[in-house]
Amino acid sequence: MFRTYQFRLYPTKKQQEKIHFTLERCRLLYNRLLQERICAYQGEQKNLTYYEQKKTLPDRKKAIPELKQVYSQVLQQVVEKLDKTYRAFFQRVQNKQKGGFPRYKGENRYRSFTYPQSGYTLEGKCLQLSKIGSIRIRMHRGIKGVIKICTIMQKNGKYYTCFSCQVKPASQPKTGKQVGIDLGVKHLAVTSDEQFFSAPKHLRKSESHIKRLQRSIFKKKKGSKRRKKVVKVLARTHEKIANRRKDYAHKLSCLLVQAYDFIAFEDLSISNMVKNHQIAKNIVDAGWGQLVQYTTYKAESAGKRVVLVDPYQTSQRCSCCGEIVKKTLAERVHRCICGYEQDRDINAAINILHLAQQVAS
Numbered sequence: 060m061f062r063t064y065q066f067r068l069y070p071t072k073k074q075q076e077k078i079h080f081t082l083e084r085c086r087l088l089y090n091r092l093l094q095e096r097i098c099a100y101q102g103e104q105k106n107l108t109y110y111e112q113k114k115t116l117p118d119r120k121k122a123i124p125e126l127k128q129v130y131s132q133v134l135q136q137v138v139e140k141l142d143k144t145y146r147a148f149f150q151r152v153q154n155k156q157k158g159g160f161p162r163y164k165g166e167n168r169y170r171s172f173t174y175p176q177s178g179y180t181l182e183g184k185c186l187q188l189s190k191i192g193s194i195r196i197r198m199h200r201g202i203k204g205v206i207k208i209c210t211i212m213q214k215n216g217k218y219y220t221c222f223s224c225q226v227k228p229a230s231q232p233k234t235g236k237q238v239g240i241d242l243g244v245k246h247l248a249v250t251s252d253e254q255f256f257s258a259p260k261h262l263r264k265s266e267s268h269i270k271r272l273q274r275s276i277f278k279k280k281k282g283s284k285r286r287k288k289v290v291k292v293l294a295r296t297h298e299k300i301a302n303r304r305k306d307y308a309h310k311l312s313c314l315l316v317q318a319y320d321f322i323a324f325e326d327l328s329i330s331n332m333v334k335n336h337q338i339a340k341n342i343v344d345a346g347w348g349q350l351v352q353y354t355t356y357k358a359e360s361a362g363k364r365v366v367l368v369d370p371y372q373t374s375q376r377c378s379c380c381g382e383i384v385k386k387t388l389a390e391r392v393h394r395c396i397c398g399y400e401q402d403r404d405i406n407a408a409i410n411i412l413h414l415a416q417q418v419a420s
């Protein structure tokens with residue numbers, strides 16, 4: 060099993076130059092390899108493979124000495140990246156899905172490179188990268204497992220590294236507890252044992268901040284310096300919010316996996332809430348998908364179980380007697396003729412748990 064961690068890097072001016080040099084060399088190589096694939100196909104109806112292209116790297120280094128300043132596995136990974144893009148394209152064609160042919164990468168359109176096996180080491184507060192140097196890293200959380208892949212990224216003028224780590228599933232102590240979870244707008248998650256979890260307020264606040272920035276961009280002249288400045292601020296704000304949202308989803312999913320052995324969610328892919336456009340925006344904001352995704356992989360590595368169920372009528376059905384009690388979105392309390400009264404979301408969460416237990420048994 061793999062887990063990915065992202066950390067901020069603080070390269071010096073000189074290291075930044077080397078990172079940009081590497082990105083640019085990778086980009087040019089990527090475009091060149093793409094061009095050769097296209098030419099081979101147009102000329103001889105031949106599909107160049109990953110291995111055929113990889114074999115050309117030593118000759119390229121002889122012809123272009125600059126390539127020697129890039130770690131060789133980083134270059135190999137460019138060949139692989141193109142190959143993956145190609146395969147994904149053909150897969151889409153086969154599945155009759157939409158999606159364009161692999162494209163040339165324009166300047167500033169190539170933002171990451173990867174050390175697939177070696178060339179990197181963590182040494183205290185620094186990440187040692189072959190051909191680049193020892194870069195200061197801020198590790199805001201510990202990592203588990205062995206780093207297998209190390210990617211360097213440049214985003215909005217900041218630098219990051221992504222570690223893909225192989226972790227052995229370490230089982231968490233069993234608690235014997237099962238839970239159903241209703242995902243909502245007012246509360247991100249409501250559990251069948253009557254706990255409420257809300258998305259942090261600052262996420263809401265930043266939403267209005269984003270709207271203000273968008274309006275401000277709209278008013279400024281295209282191509283102007285001031286507009287570019289605001290566009291940059293907007294990108295950073297989006298990034299900040301995305302990071303906070305991720306952080307919250309990580310915390311909550313950790314909590315759930317620690318507390319329960321069996322966790323039931325509604326299946327968002329069949330949930331009618333996603334189809335309802337009015338609250339679709341809030342769904343994105345609340346990060347339901349992220350919560351379910353994180354909980355699923357954490358449960359998997361902890362030896363616990365997540366089950367997704369069809370949410371059909373889970374909010375209408377009485378979790379006590381099974382009767383359908385029709386209610387609008389505004390009605391917050393479930394009141395049944397059987398005498399059962401419960402918060403609407405808790406009632407739904409209990410139904411979700413019951414459905415999952417049926418599926419699992």
Ligand SMILES: [Zn+2]
Pocket residue numbers: 377378379380381382395396397398399
């Ligand atoms: Zn009832």
